[in-house]
Amino acid sequence: MSLGIVFLSEVFGTGMLTLLGCGVVANVALRGTKGNNGGFLMVTWGWGIAVFAGVFVAAKSGAHLNPAVTLGLLLNGKAEYAPGVTVDFASTLTYFGGEMVGAFLGAVVCWLAYKQHFDDEPEPAGKLGVFSTGPAIRSTPWNVVTEVIGTFVLVLVILTLGGTPSGLGPLAVALLVVGIGVSLGGPTGYAINPARDLGPRIAHALLPIKGKGSSDWAYSWVPVVGPLIGGALGGLVARIVPIIVTAAS
Numbered sequence: 001m002s003l004g005i006v007f008l009s010e011v012f013g014t015g016m017l018t019l020l021g022c023g024v025v026a027n028v029a030l031r032g033t034k035g036n037n038g039g040f041l042m043v044t045w046g047w048g049i050a051v052f053a054g055v056f057v058a059a060k061s062g063a064h065l066n067p068a069v070t071l072g073l074l075l076n077g078k079a080e081y082a083p084g085v086t087v088d089f090a091s092t093l094t095y096f097g098g099e100m101v102g103a104f105l106g107a108v109v110c111w112l113a114y115k116q117h118f119d120d121e122p123e124p125a126g127k128l129g130v131f132s133t134g135p136a137i138r139s140t141p142w143n144v145v146t147e148v149i150g151t152f153v154l155v156l157v158i159l160t161l162g163g164t165p166s167g168l169g170p171l172a173v174a175l176l177v178v179g180i181g182v183s184l185g186g187p188t189g190y191a192i193n194p195a196r197d198l199g200p201r202i203a204h205a206l207l208p209i210k211g212k213g214s215s216d217w218a219y220s221w222v223p224v225v226g227p228l229i230g231g232a233l234g235g236l237v238a239r240i241v242p243i244i245v246t247a248a249s
Helices: 003-029 040-057 067-075 089-113 115-120 124-131 140-162 170-184 194-206 222-237 241-248
Strands: 080-082
Touching: 003 040, 003 089, 003 124, 003 194, 040 170, 067 089, 067 140, 067 194, 067 222, 080 089, 089 115, 089 124, 089 194, 124 194, 140 170, 140 222, 194 222
Parallel strands: none
Antiparallel strands: none
16 A cells, blocks of 8 residues: 555544544534533543544554554554555654644634634633643643553553554444543543644644634643653553463463
């Protein structure tokens, strides 16, 4: 498979992920929508379904949709990211690039869908929350720890149960994301994906959103660094788990 196909697959898959994921947040957070004040459980299920759709769209490339997953696969020692895609420097950058571009574009389309509600929303924080995550209690070290733990669970389970997300199955990954959200998402909003947070945050900064306020760049590194650390740890620990299981049996 060519790296061009991999790139486009990740762009469309991650774009679908952020369009539907940011979309459910917009539906809950923005004034006057049909889903306004739908609650955090509605958000977690919306993100789970967003993952479900994104994995199907990007099945050709293995549907990483997330630099932390790509990094986890790299450190896990996989020979291929997807059938016919060798793990090397060029393919790794291709996945990262496709994920970032897709996340940005999905957020832009979400803004178009909710344009009138963005204009009608008086609170800048509500608008930013559609695009990116933020902590319930701002404590940078602990916010990083939360993101590390959540992403560790994501990558470890994906790798332990079947390799790439497409191998594990879209529904299983979707339910995993819902589970992480309801269990570990409270402190930071569970980015667990550097592209999912940074791409839409860049979109927030660039789009002509009425009264949007700050993009909170002081916090922006937390949902990038935390998930990358968690993904790396998940990839490394997933190399040990089969050994333990084999020894126990």
